[in-house]
Amino acid sequence: MHQAGLWSQRALERLSQDGLAPIPQNYTVYYHYFSGGMSALNAAFDGMTAQGKLTQKQCDELYSRYIVADGGISFIKDANSVIDREVRKVVDLLKGSLEGTGRFGEQLGTFSGHLEGASSLDVLREAVGKIADETRAVAAQNDKLQGDLALTTDQLSEMRDNFDRVYRESQIDPLTEVGNRKFFDQEILRAMAEAREQNIVLSLLMVDIDHFKKFNDTYGHLIGDQVLRLVARTMIENLKGRDIIARYGGEEFVIVLPRTCVQDAQRVANQLRDSLATKRIKKRGSNEILGIITVSIGAAEYGPGEEVESLIGRADAALYKAKQSGRNKVVCAENL
DSSP states (O other): HHHHHHHHHHHHHHHHHTTTOOOHHHHHHHHHHHHHHHHHHHHHHHHHTSSOOOOOOHHHHHIIIIIIOTTTTTHHHEEEEEEEEEEEEHHHHHHHHHHHHHHHHHHHHHHHHHTTOSSSSHHHHHHHHHHHHHHHHHHHHHHHHHHHHHHHHHHHHHHHHHHHHHHHHHHBBBTTSOOOOOHHHHHHHHHHHHHHHHHEEEEEEEETTTTHHHHHHOOOHHHHHHHHHHHHHHHHHHSTOOOEEEEEETEEEEEETTTTHHHHHHHHHHHHHHHHOOOOOOTTTTEEEEEOOOEEEEEEEEOOOOOOHHHHHHHHHHHHHHHHHHSOEEEEEGGO
């Protein structure tokens, strides 16, 4: 059996064992679990089923948290409806084709008997004519089947493309164009699972813009938005491809640094501060310089077996200490 088919079979069997209906949402969660493509989902799934079967409420929670994001749920429901309808259409098309092919085989058997017992050219001509008519009918049916299947394939491909687009958009903060909170919640669990399974280091930075409220109150929200975009862009410029950047909320950002110890994370954080120190916020139109941007950063290294809330809490405590002790600095949780 093809690997995807095996995952599908296991998903359906486990759904039955857990007493859940094989609806598209439930099936998607279980299929992703057995395919192993989303380690964060698998970790949450295993945690929920440690004491027994997965409930419908828990399955809905996994689906909402790991398969779709805020703003995408209604789209997914619509997509499930269309996909279900198109799959049923394909099944009906194939069923009709098989029935037509079976009838054609029966007719050929009948015609074969007529040919064997034919006693005149008229009988032969009639039998051959019927075979030709049936052959043309089956050929026309198959041509229609191919056309219908091609149309359905195009529709499903369009749905898949739309699904991918909506999913990508649901992971991005529209203002800063870095990951959003939902994206971070998913990626931090995935990164921690990887660190735990491969016994590698992982660090987390929590970044807060100093005196952000002052910019908003003094110059307005448009300038505040400009500050947020500048900080996000500077992060992107100073980080590597595997690093994960997200807007945590308000003026706070988070950076996940896989395969990075806290000492190296501290160097990355100071590099980010130095880069921001070269930037200037300017008023559009007049190019008036409104000020410079500084950030306070808390750093923490993931400890073996540590829960995500603990890691975030330690990084947040370090950030609080950085702001308390004068701002525009980096503090490591390990030094508190």
